[in-house]
Amino acid sequence: MMGFDVFEQTAPSKRAPQMTDVAAAAKVSMATVDRVLNRRKGVKQRTTERVLQAALDLGFLTAGEFELIATPRPPNIVFLLPAGANPYLRLLGEKLRVRAAAKGRDAPSIRCIFIESFNARALADALRHHAAWADGIAFMAIDHPEVREAVEAVTSAGTRVVTIVSDLPHPARMGFVGLDNQSAGRTAAMLLARFSKKTSGSLALVAGSRNYRTHSEREAGFLALLEEMYPDLRVVGVREGHDDAGENYRHAMSLLQQHPDLIGIYNVGGSSNGIARALVELNRAGDVLFIGHGLTADTRKFLIDGTMDAIIDANPDTILSNAISLLCAPPGQMLAGHGQSASRMDIFFRENLPSGTGVPLS
Known part of the structure; x- marks a missing residue:
C-alpha cells in the first residue's frame, strides 16, 4: 500500500501596514502622514480626515487610536x-x-x-x-x-x-x-481737572511711545476732553519715556523745574516709579497730581503713600x-x-x- 504524507498549506503571513501604505492610500506625502499622526499644525482638516481614514481602513490605527488622534489637540x-x-x-x-x-x-x-x-x-x-x-x-x-x-x-x-x-x-x-484707550485718556483728564479744582495751570503727559496705539489713543482722548471742557488748562508737553524709569525720571524732573505752575502729570505708559521718584525728590508729591496705569506692586505703594492719586487698570x-x-x-x-x-x-x-x-x- 502506497503511503503519502499530507501537508497542511498555510497562507503566507500578511505584512503589517506601514506609513508608506497610508501615504499611498491617502495620496499624500510621508511628511503629511507624520504631521497628522503626531497632531502637528499645518494640515488642512479634509486632508487630516483622509489620512486618518486610510490609516484606519488599512489597520495601521486601531479604532481607539483613530479616535484619540482625530480629537483636536489643545492649541x-x-x-x-x-x-x-x-x-x-x-x-x-x-x-x-x-x-x-x-x-x-x-x-x-x-x-x-x-x-x-x-x-x-x-x-x-x-x-x-x-x-x-x-x-x-x-x-x-x-x-x-x-x-x-x-x-x-x-x-x-x-x-x-x-x-x-x-x-x-x-x-x-x-x-x-x-481698554478703550481713548476713554481711558479722557478719564485721566477728567480726574486731573476735577481733583485739581483749578481753572488754570499746566498739565503734562509722559508716554511710552506713540508707536503703540494704546499710548497715542490715550493721549488723543486726554487732549480732546481738555479742549472740550477745560480749555484754560494748558498741556505743556508730551514726552516719550519708552516705559523706562530713568527716562521718565529725567522727563519729570525737567517738567517740574521748567513749569512751576504744573498741577498734574498723566503717565500714559508704564514705569511710574521714575516719575514718583522725581516728585518725591523735589518735594512735590503732595502738590502735583499724578495719575498712571496698571495696578502693580510699585503703583500700589505710591497710592498708599500719596505720591500717586489714581490708577487706571485693566485686570491682567x-x-x-x-x-x-x-x-x-x-x-x-x-x-x-x-x-x-x-x-x-x-x-x-x-x-x-x-x-x-x-x-x-x-
Whole structure:
C-alpha cells in the first residue's frame, strides 16, 4: 500500500501596514502622514480626515487610536510681550508662567516670549518665527507696516492672531483685548481737572511711545476732553519715556523745574516709579497730581503713600483669559476681526485698593 504524507498549506503571513501604505492610500506625502499622526499644525482638516481614514481602513490605527488622534489637540499659544522694566508687562509675564506651569491635559500649551521693546522689525520677525509652532499668537502690537505684513503672512498660513493692551486693526486678527484707550485718556483728564479744582495751570503727559496705539489713543482722548471742557488748562508737553524709569525720571524732573505752575502729570505708559521718584525728590508729591496705569506692586505703594492719586487698570488675569479664549475658540465660531475690544476699566484710589490681588511684592 502506497503511503503519502499530507501537508497542511498555510497562507503566507500578511505584512503589517506601514506609513508608506497610508501615504499611498491617502495620496499624500510621508511628511503629511507624520504631521497628522503626531497632531502637528499645518494640515488642512479634509486632508487630516483622509489620512486618518486610510490609516484606519488599512489597520495601521486601531479604532481607539483613530479616535484619540482625530480629537483636536489643545492649541499651542504664544504671547509676545515687550521686554524691559514695565511692571505691568512683567506682571503679565509672571501670570503667564504660572498658567503654563499648571497646564492640564486638555489645556493649551502656553509660551511667553519677551522681545525688544518699541522695535517693529523685532516684533514682525517674532510673529513669523513663532508661528511655526503656535496655533495662535497674542501680542502687544506696534502700528507699523512691517508688523501688518507679518500679521498678513502668519494668518494666511493658518495661525490665529489676537492683539492685547495695544491694538493693530487688521481684518485678519481675531480681536483685540484691552481698554478703550481713548476713554481711558479722557478719564485721566477728567480726574486731573476735577481733583485739581483749578481753572488754570499746566498739565503734562509722559508716554511710552506713540508707536503703540494704546499710548497715542490715550493721549488723543486726554487732549480732546481738555479742549472740550477745560480749555484754560494748558498741556505743556508730551514726552516719550519708552516705559523706562530713568527716562521718565529725567522727563519729570525737567517738567517740574521748567513749569512751576504744573498741577498734574498723566503717565500714559508704564514705569511710574521714575516719575514718583522725581516728585518725591523735589518735594512735590503732595502738590502735583499724578495719575498712571496698571495696578502693580510699585503703583500700589505710591497710592498708599500719596505720591500717586489714581490708577487706571485693566485686570491682567482678565486680559490673559479673554485672549486665550479667543485663540481657543472652535473653528467657525469666531470670525476674524470680531473679538471683544473693551475690557473693564478699573480705577483705584488709596481708599479702594483690593486685597489679595496677586500683585507681586518684589
